[in-house]
Structure formats: C-alpha cells, structure tokens
Amino acid sequence: MYSEKVMDHFINPRNVGEISEPDGVGEVGNARCGDIMKVFLRIEDNVIVDVKFKTFGCAAAIATSSMATELIKGKSVDEALAVTNKSVTEALDGLPPVKLHCSVLAEEAIQKAIEDFKEKQETKVGA
Template identity: 70%
Template sequence: MYTEKVMDHFSNPRNVGEIENADGVGEVGNASCGDIMKIFLKVEDNIIKDVKFKTFGCGAAIATSSMVTEMAIGKTLDEAMELTNAAVADALDGLPANKMHCSNLAADALHEAIKNYKEKQGAG
C-alpha cells in the first residue's frame, strides 16, 4: 500500500526532534483523524536553515513530515509557503487515496510555523 519512498522516510525519518529557541513553531491537528504534528524552524536571512518535526500519526503522516522537512530546508520563506501537500505526496511517489489527507498535516504545520515566525518578527 505504501511506496518504497514512504517506507524509507517512515523507517528512517529525517530531522526528528525539536529546536531549542526555535524562530518559528507550528502545530496542527488533523481534523479527520485526530493526529498531531509539530514543526520547528531556524530561519536566517529569510532562508530556512533548519527544520525539525514531531508527529503523532500514521505511517503516511510520519513520512510526509520527514519529507516536508527535507523539502523546506534551504528554501526562502516565500518558496516554502508555496509547498503544497500534493507536492509532498508526489515527492514520496504518491500516497494511497485514503491517506492523502495525512499530507495536509505536514504542509499545514510548515505554513503555521512560518506564520508564527513572521508574527514573532512583526511583534519583535
């Protein structure tokens, strides 16, 4: 049911963990299944230098979390805002139809983290 790439990211997830004093933090819950994902950002000169994640979710949720962190590192904040759940799913060679909603978690959490960063900047 899962592609090799999904299983690879699931069994060896990249960038698991937290960043202390992160520049931005995003947390989202999945309305359809109740799963949760949290993303931490380190930003320099508008560029995402480091990303870490924590996820309570299914295989697809963990794999998309891992994938989205790889895809976000090195991107500008604007580029990262453009990352869609479909792009993350594609990068994993696709997800089963009933697991497409899981990829929303990853993209949404990333976007929330960027918004959080911008709010902090605005406030600061």
C-alpha cells in the first residue's frame, strides 16, 4: 500500500531527534487522533541549518515527517514556509488516500516552528 520511498523513510527516517535550545519548535496533532509531530529548528541568518523531529504515529506520519525535514534542511525560512503537504506527498511518490491527512501534520509542524522562531526574534528585538 505504501510506495518504496515511504517505506524507506519509515525504515530509515532522516533527522530523528531533538535540538537543545532550538531557535524554533513546533508541535501539532494529538495522541487522541493517533499522530503527533514535534519539529526543532536551528536557524542561522534566516537559513535552516539543522532540523530534527519526533513523531508518534503511523508509517505515513513518520515518513512524511522525515521527508518534510529533508525538504527544508538548508533552505531559507521563506522557502521552508512554501513546503506544503502536497510537495511532501509528491516527494514520497504519493500516499494512500486515507493517509493524506498525515502529510498535513508535517506542514503544520514546520509552520508552527517557524512562527515560534519569528516570535522569539521579535522578543529579542524588543529586548
């Protein structure tokens, strides 16, 4: 049911882990629905120099988390914001229809982490 790419990213997920004192962090989903993703960003000069994630969920949730982090690594914050669930799904050669909602998780987690980064920036500027 899953593409080879999905299975690859499920078996060998890229960028699993945490970043201590991240520049941005975002967590979305809830255990009730069966998937949660937490993204940690290290951002220097507006470029995502490192990204890590932790995900509770099915193979599709883990694979989309992995692929999404790959897509934004080394990219500018604006480029990362342009990554959508559609681009993640395409990069994985598609997902079964019932699993499409899983890919929204990664998009939302990244957006939330970048929002967090921007808020932190503002606080810094304000101080």
